[in-house]
Amino acid sequence: MPLTVQRLLVQRRAQAGLxxxxxLVAGALLAPIVSPYDPIxxxxxxxxxxxxxxxxxxxxxxxLSRDLLSRxxxxxxxxxxxxxxSVTVSIVVxxxxxxxxxxxxxALDTLAMRAVxxxxxxxxxxxxxxxxxxxxxxxxxxxxxxxxxTNWFDTSRLVRAEVLSLKQREFVLATxxxxxxxxxxxxxxxxxxxxxxxxxxxxxxxxxIVLVEAGLSFLGIGVRxxxxxxxxxxxxxxxxxxxxxxxxxxxxxxxxxxxxxxSLLGDALQAALDPRTR
Amino acid sequence: xxxxxxxxxxxxxxxxxxxxxxxxxxxxxxxxxxxxAMGEWSFVSPDVIEQQRRLWGLDRxxxxxxxxxxxxxxxxxxxxxxxxxRPVAQAIxxxxxxTLVLAVAALVVMFGVGIAVGALQGARARSRLDDALSxxxxxxxxxxxxxxxxxxxxxxxxxxxxxxxxxxxxxxLHSHLSWLGRVGDRVRHLILPAATLGLVGAAxxxxxxxxxxxxxxxxxxxxxxxxxxxxERAVLIRHALRTALLPTVTLFGLTFPLLLSGAxxxxxxxxxPGLGKFAVDAIRxxxxxxxxxxxxxxxxxxxxxxxxxxxLYRFVDPRTRTA
Numbered sequence: 001m002p003l004t005v006q007r008l009l010v011q012r013r014a015q016a017g018l019x020x021x022x023x024l025v026a027g028a029l030l031a032p033i034v035s036p037y038d039p040i041x042x043x044x045x046x047x048x049x050x051x052x053x054x055x056x057x058x059x060x061x062x063x064l065s066r067d068l069l070s071r072x073x074x075x076x077x078x079x080x081x082x083x084x085x086s087v088t089v090s091i092v093v094x095x096x097x098x099x100x101x102x103x104x105x106x107a108l109d110t111l112a113m114r115a116v117x118x119x120x121x122x123x124x125x126x127x128x129x130x131x132x133x134x135x136x137x138x139x140x141x142x143x144x145x146x147x148x149x150t151n152w153f154d155t156s157r158l159v160r161a162e163v164l165s166l167k168q169r170e171f172v173l174a175t176x177x178x179x180x181x182x183x184x185x186x187x188x189x190x191x192x193x194x195x196x197x198x199x200x201x202x203x204x205x206x207x208x209i210v211l212v213e214a215g216l217s218f219l220g221i222g223v224r225x226x227x228x229x230x231x232x233x234x235x236x237x238x239x240x241x242x243x244x245x246x247x248x249x250x251x252x253x254x255x256x257x258x259x260x261x262x263s264l265l266g267d268a269l270q271a272a273l274d275p276r277t278r
Numbered sequence: 279x280x281x282x283x284x285x286x287x288x289x290x291x292x293x294x295x296x297x298x299x300x301x302x303x304x305x306x307x308x309x310x311x312x313x314x315a316m317g318e319w320s321f322v323s324p325d326v327i328e329q330q331r332r333l334w335g336l337d338r339x340x341x342x343x344x345x346x347x348x349x350x351x352x353x354x355x356x357x358x359x360x361x362x363x364r365p366v367a368q369a370i371x372x373x374x375x376x377t378l379v380l381a382v383a384a385l386v387v388m389f390g391v392g393i394a395v396g397a398l399q400g401a402r403a404r405s406r407l408d409d410a411l412s413x414x415x416x417x418x419x420x421x422x423x424x425x426x427x428x429x430x431x432x433x434x435x436x437x438x439x440x441x442x443x444x445x446x447x448x449x450x451l452h453s454h455l456s457w458l459g460r461v462g463d464r465v466r467h468l469i470l471p472a473a474t475l476g477l478v479g480a481a482x483x484x485x486x487x488x489x490x491x492x493x494x495x496x497x498x499x500x501x502x503x504x505x506x507x508x509x510e511r512a513v514l515i516r517h518a519l520r521t522a523l524l525p526t527v528t529l530f531g532l533t534f535p536l537l538l539s540g541a542x543x544x545x546x547x548x549x550x551p552g553l554g555k556f557a558v559d560a561i562r563x564x565x566x567x568x569x570x571x572x573x574x575x576x577x578x579x580x581x582x583x584x585x586x587x588x589x590l591y592r593f594v595d596p597r598t599r600t601a
Contacts, residue, residue, distance in 0.1 A: 134308035
């Protein structure tokens, strides 16, 4: 593993990605301390509406006179929390399904993979539209679970494919010859060998889920008002774009930077774990 | 080939059947029933709601409801749109061509730009141009499609006034234009949404194409082509790129779900009267049968797209035909 870490850290894109992620996480964690204002407070509807960026409001203010820098910082909290937690859900579920389906084979495998094929046939946003539409307004915790449970399909395929090839390897035969039970073989011997592709898929998955959450919030069915979510902020301000560009520009840039950071890290991880892709 | 097609068609039908089943399960797992929204309007009496429930068979046992639902979907009856007061199939049918036009135009941008950029990068690997294009594709790949749409709208629609800011046609002038003028009007309205949707996808294609090209230029047959004295251009395009296109064709099938997901956001930003915007509006109107029907329809489109991609792949790669 240390060799992999070394291979990761020598890459410029890994350094850039990790630096950006560190800044974002710091901004998210320290938001209550470093934010100049309360992100939800309407500071002064008469005097401070739609102020252009200035030393007092580096990112300007929105239509309700709220400070955009504070909202973007608190937005990082929401977006990153949703992304980390829902990717954790999807990685755990996807890994379990993939491990069991690949290892057990037979009818169970067929059943699981047909279910995955079905779910993948519906474009993700439509699947989420159906679920979120039918369930109505949901809170952030439920949103995290829904995003996690609609995002594990690719991971399970990836893990299953790895398990299928690992199953044929001699060390698995050796564990069986030594009398190791199937559960221990699966989790003690096969799982560690699948860890690498799972890690890459998680890093890339975080960036993608930030995009999905932003899109849903933009459509008004993700994070609800007045919680500062980047996608929601853009939706609220899109009609003002012409007269107050900053209301749309800064939340958008925050999304772009977050996704770039995780894409860079994911690419670098892939290269570090599989030198052939260089 | 016929046998392959029949088996793939059967698989596609099975997937669509399972998608319909999944949406039935989701509908019934959700709180309330399709008539609940009516109850929220104070002027609808409980008797009417009860009558509607009976009319739509919601008082029947679940197994019977399921059979009825599947039979309806199979016959193309996707329910009733309460917001538009007409069958969902009819209302959706009007939107599908718009979404297809947008998706096809975006597909052209996506693969046209993506293959060109990726091939160029692969051919000039690790040059300054390659680095600059790599950075561009990473950025484009990370941009939320709706935000890119807004930025392009602001730039080319609001600031430069080059292109219209929304809709599929000019609301006032379209019906007064000549035949050619109407086509021009439609094309002008299509450019921004298609470019938005296409460029985001192009970034992904370019990354893929670059890797494939990098692999191809290393091969012996490329060296052989150079050795026989062919022009560099011919070596790269006729020999290297032609082989490197093969992996990209497999991407073709994978892009449909992404394209349709992106279309939801792009249609919303540009007011494009397609399936995605219809589904989003339906959520706001609590017109749920439209939402579930649009999921089924997009699943059919994705499955058909995958089938098309498989056939295309067999066509371009002779090795798969005998297998």
